[in-house]
Each structure stands twice: as structure tokens, then as C-alpha cells.
């Protein structure tokens with residue numbers, strides 16, 4: 001089961017989230033049939049959005065749009081405060097590795113663009129905040145977003161490890177933030193530690209990577225765990241929901257779908273689920289529409 005653990009340094013200077021998102025990314029890969037670089041890029045985007053949603057209270061929804069101008073296209077996801085995330089990458093077929101090491105490459109295929117976070121608190125207008133993509137590695141872009149847009153000095157490490165058949169072995173990461181009570185000395189100590197800590201990809205290979213991440217972040221500093229919550233890939237689409245979308249179309253559009261296309265095929269972008277509406281289904285929708293007019 002995927003999870004997020006929230007923790008705080010005992011002296012109140014820092015807080016950290018550590019995450020295991022292995023199942024989330026496995027499900028995303030399975031649903032979208034992504035190749036290596038696309039799997040890692042989408043996975044990092046989903047982990048980042050799990051963190052953004054965990055930062056909210058109540059029943060908020062967070063949409064994260066990583067809008068690059070290179071091979072990946074856009075990476076779009078929606079996460080909520082109940083631990084659900086759904087998302088997709090426009091180009092599922094990017095598969096590029098370093099010849100020498102087999103390392104899956106991400107940054108160069110994101111390109112220039114924007115990291116856009118839209119928070120919907122469930123009342124009033126959603127709040128949008130945007131920062132530029134700085135490296136395309138997503139973790140760094142996310143840390144830049146948190147530091148610039150939310151004015152909180154932050155470090156982020158996110159990664160997805162694949163086996164030699166490009167299946168997901170493990171996915172996860174961390175977010176570390178300085179709190180207002182952090183002294184200059186505290187900040188220096190943590191900065192040093194983060195700079196010298198093993199790569200997240202290495203920590204993820206430990207048998208207990210949640211502990212390995214916490215140990216690497218806090219070192220000799222005492223900390224306490226505040227909470228542990230489950231996370232998952234979950235899409236809330238349904239046949240009923242798409243039927244409502246069809247109901248909102250003009251009658252002549254529905255009639256031409258029925259007589260010319262002999263039905264409608266709708267695919268959910270977020271989870272790739274297909275919904276088929278036959279001629280009879282469309283006839284029923286047209287009748288429902290006529291009755292409600």
C-alpha cells in the first residue's frame with residue numbers, strides 16, 4: 001500500500017514528507033502503457049501532486065499541469081486530500097536511456113515551459129500559481145515552485161526505478177521544508193545534509209526506503225512522525241459521468257453521432273478507460289434530452 005508520512009524535527013525547524021508511491025506509478029504505467037522515460041516523468045508528476053494535495057486541508061483538489069514544449073508534451077494530474085491521484089502524459093512513448101549506464105532520461109525531453117498548480121478549495125474560484133520549468137527533472141521544478149511561489153525554502157527528491165524490462169520496481173520521494181523558526185545554523189546543517197545525501201534512486205533501493213529517506217533527511221537530528229496516510233491511483237470517471245457529458249451536447253450533434261458514427265466511443269484521458277455508447281444508448285439519451293426540454 002502506498003503511503004505518505006508527515007514528520008517534524010523535534011526543535012520545530014523543519015518538516016518533511018516521505019512517500020512510497022510504487023503502486024500509484026505501477027497502475028499509471030499499466031493504464032497508459034507508457035515506455036521508460038514517459039513512465040518516470042508521469043510517475044514523478046504524480047508523486048509531486050500527492051505531496052501538493054497532502055499540503056491541503058478539507059476536501060480540496062489540486063491540478064498539476066507540467067506544460068513542456070518538448071517530447072513529453074503535457075503531464076496533467078489531479079489529486080485530492082483523500083490520497084487519490086489520477087493523471088496522464090501526452091506522449092506515452094518516450095523511451096530514451098544513457099547508453100553507458102542505462103539511466104532513463106527525463107529532463108531533456110520536458111523542454112521549456114511552466115509548472116502550473118491549480119488549487120480548488122471546493123468553494124469560490126480555484127487558485128492558480130505558476131513558475132517556470134527550470135530543469136525538466138520535475139523534482140527540481142517542484143522545489144523551485146514551493147520555494148518561489150509558496151515562499152517556503154524547500155528541497156524535493158522524487159524518483160521511479162525501473163527494471164531491465166522497464167517495469168516499475170519502486171517509486172517515491174521526499175519533500176523537506178524549513179519552518180519559520182529555523183535558525184541560519186539549522187538551515188546550513190540541513191542544506192549540507194541534503195547536498196551530501198545519497199541519490200533518492202539509491203535510497204529507494206533499500207529494503208525499507210521510508211526509513212532510509214527519514215534517516216538521510218534528519219541525520220542526527222531528532223524528529224517525530226505526525227501522521228501516516230494511504231495513497232493510490234484512482235480515477236473517478238464512470239459511464240454515468242460520460243452519459244451526463246453526452247446529455248449536455250446539442251441534439252443535432254447526438255443525432256449525427258447516432259446516424260453517421262452509429263455510436264460513440266469515449267476514452268477517459270486520465271485513466272484510459274473506454275466507454276462505448278451504442279445507437280440505442282444514444283437514442284435513449286436523445287429521448288431523455290427531449291423530455292427534459
Ligand SMILES: [Zn+2]
Pocket residue numbers: 235236237238268269270271272273
Ligand atoms: Zn478515468
